[in-house]
Amino acid sequence: MIIQSLCRHYDVLEGDENVNIPKIGYSNAKVSFALVITPDGFLSHIVDLRSDDKKPKPKDMDVPIQKSRASGVFPYFVCDNAKYVFGVEKVKRSEFEKKFNLASSEENSVEHTVLEENDKEVTLVHRRSRECFETFKTLHHSILDGLDDQEVRGFLAFLDGWNPEEFLENPKTREYKDDLLAGGNCVFECDGNFLHQKSAVRNAWETYSQNETDNTFSQCLISGKVEPVAKIHQKIKGVVGAQSAGASIVSFNNDAFCSYGKKQSFNSPISEYAMFKYTTALNHLLSSQSNRIRIADTTVVFWAETSEKSCEELVKFFFDPPEPEKKEEKNIEGSRVQDITRIKEIEGILNKIRIGKKVNQEDIGTDPETNFYILGLSPNNARLAVRFWYIDSIGNLIEKVARHHLDMEIIRDYYGPRCISIYRLLNETVPQSSDKKTVSPLLGGLILRSILTGTGYPISLYNAILSRVKVDGSINFVRAGFIKAYLLRLSRAGLSNLNQDLITMSLNEESLSVPYRLGRLFAALEKAQNDTNREMKSTINSKYFSSASSTPAVVFPVLLKLAQHHIAKSEWGFRSNQLIEQILAGVDEFPAYLNLEDQGMFMLGYYHQRKAFFTKKEVPLNEEVSL
Known part of the structure; x- marks a missing residue:
């Protein structure tokens, strides 16, 4: 029921012109830098896309889908971090000495080139980071080689001409070396256009995604259709206390969780399309201030089966009413301005419930019989635990929450x-x-x-x-x-x-x-x-x-x-x-x-x-x- 409801909510969001939600084959990513590439394949300069706050925040952008990569080498298309884009990595001194400086035995010896080091950290190129860069380059050649586009050719020329060992010799990369190596994503800009937003590049990516040959087909538990099954589900981000890189709500990593000889998510076959829909919808809800609250260690998300947002805002106001501001106190998260109109709406609803009347569409801005969903998620190591799942009509929900406040x-x-x-x-x-x-x-x-x-x-x-x-x-x-x-x-x-x-x-x-x-x-x-x-x-x-x-x-x-x-x-x-x-x-x-x-x-x-x-x-x- 949870995944089906989230898939339906994605369909509602996709049809709403006022909502910016990724389409199939794309996902939202936090991007820190744009690498400006000249037509002849050189890195012209680097644009910092982060906000100007005391603690800079990356910019949210819709990019080709970035699937979870728990292990192995798995490059992303036209948006990735410095390890894949430049073939360079920064590690802690203790980790370096453990992994790269133990040449006493053949199995511990690792080919590497130290570019810079101090007492705490070491910047280096090693066999794994060089492999990441080479697979990144190979992926883009396999997708973009057939395009007759000057900007694309310049981008591919940059990849062909880049040498990871020259990372600190380039004045552009050296200027931002610490921020680049901190793990932020980079996109590419050619002749004033972001590469991932060019229609020719998007078309090439979509064609490549649809023709992937390693798909396993089975009947999807959500749609009932025989479709390619998602082997690994996308990470869910935004749950308080969970890993910052995201956590899984559906995953199999132990033989005890598997049956009939099936591995990973083939135990509960959900198609790539259904997986994309439910993870995208849930991540969208978790990123929206109007659709989530926190109760103890549980992050609660809620949504109505409608494009009308007024009812969701009303429920948010009921669950998490703003505190009256005190002059001597400063709210670190920003001042919460009280909405006088919303206050009057709440007063009207409370007075109706007090005398036993039912709320109607005029009171809540949508049909009282509209389905409303509430999902409670809490962190559990690399996974998410479902604390509770509640379904009711928006009218009944409002009446019960109002009765609580009256009591x-x-x-x-x-x-x-x-x-x-x-x-x-x-x-x-x-x-x-x-x-x-x-x-x-x-x-x-x-x-x-x-x-x-x-x-x-x-x-x-x-x-x-x-x-x-x-x-x-x-x-x-x-x-x-x-x-x-x-x-x-x-x-x-x-x-x-x-x-x-x-x-x-x-x-x-x-x-x-x-x-x-x-x-x-x-x-x-x-x-x-x-x-x-x-x-x-x-x-x-x-x-x-x-x-x-x-x-x-x-x-x-x-x-x-x-x-x-x-x-x-x-x-x-x-x-x-x-x-x-x-x-x-x-x-x-x-x-x-x-x-x-x-x-x-x-x-x-x-x-x-x-x-x-x-x-x-x-x-x-x-x-x-x-x-």
Whole structure:
């Protein structure tokens, strides 16, 4: 299903005039340099195609397809690195001494010519790099020899006349030697035209690709047609944590993965065309900011079976809403400008879902019955692991994600976002003081599954949030919102004795829940202490919060006795005493122990009461606020 869906998405992208996606026989590559060749076959100069940023980035270009080359010598057509284009390579000193400087035995001796060396690196021409250059030259002669084109003849003359040992003697290559040998791709420019963009060269390449004789034919599992089978599938790039050169989603490298004597991808025959379509579509999605988010160690890509992009942008906004900018903070990745129109769309959808209405085409910009796909990928050495795969209509998906945000609604600071991203929610499970926040990869998949299926939230995430509140002695609107959402869904499913009507967005003074009242009581006692001495370093929060939320019968008698000393000294003592009496009116006795659900109600009561102390007015549900 995954590969079939990606192939269909490629067909959608190919028919969209606004999308630049490689055609069959081509792929997107990062190109660093253009080598300008004169008509008589000399290297005139080198053009740096990289961006002018502090860390230069290569230019994305559509070039003849660059298939994966895990091993062996395999040149690419009119776009390759310095090892193939010039026959030169740079290696680390330790690697050089291990591979090239051991002449004690015949099998270790390797023919090589050192061009330049220092304590760390060695630039050299050796048998393997010279073979790479020769096969590169042979490939281009076999494809281009029959063309009557002056620019092509000049390019072939350059290859015929190039000597790898003269790499550092040429002033053009010496100027860029370090960058060229770093592995960046080079293309060729002749008379102001890129060689790979010339129609004659493209036609020659396409003819050559279609007439390759080493193809094995079999029935494709995707199309059902008898076609040439892809022996090795293209690498997938852009998954966080995976190898920068790309990783495989379909591969066979062990006898245990093979059957009936078939090797590599012949075990699951997918045609070259289908392989090209699904890998190109997936790489396109991973390169698009509008079609991907990150959840823990998982890179999530999503797409709709339509050329309309508004629904994908809407889903991206729901999953990863922008944080309100703070003047004192600078976003390294660039300022995220809030889209007022998008905010109003989200508000309209949330209000519809709240009153039980269905979203329609006007709300989301496309037919609500359109299929929508979500794919979660995580790194696994040189491969990719599929964490989850979800298919639903875009209408149902929007409703489920909107319901999640409605369940998470909680009274908050005015600068707090209305919708909380999954990334920010998961970050609440790790110490906020940690420089490197490592979120459990399991939690990411569990929370997303709960959102997409509309089921209860994972107890492991709930327990992790409770633990952080106890350890930190503080609860913010993100933690409080999730605790409320967890208890709400638990009650809604009939798995708890809690009344969902008592689980509210803001302070509920009428609630008869004892744990909720005890949380309010702890907040009132804490305020009574702070009113006496605001500069106090050690408060009841740091000493007693964890035990008060777990074993109130042990802690609260001590806290009430201590509070009387603070109330007697405070000028607001009467108000504090009055509030404490009002809260205790609904508590017959202090429970000896609170289970996990009751601990959540305790923390919710604590959070609501504190917000009531410091909030002048509550934010109405229908008020337009920053997301």
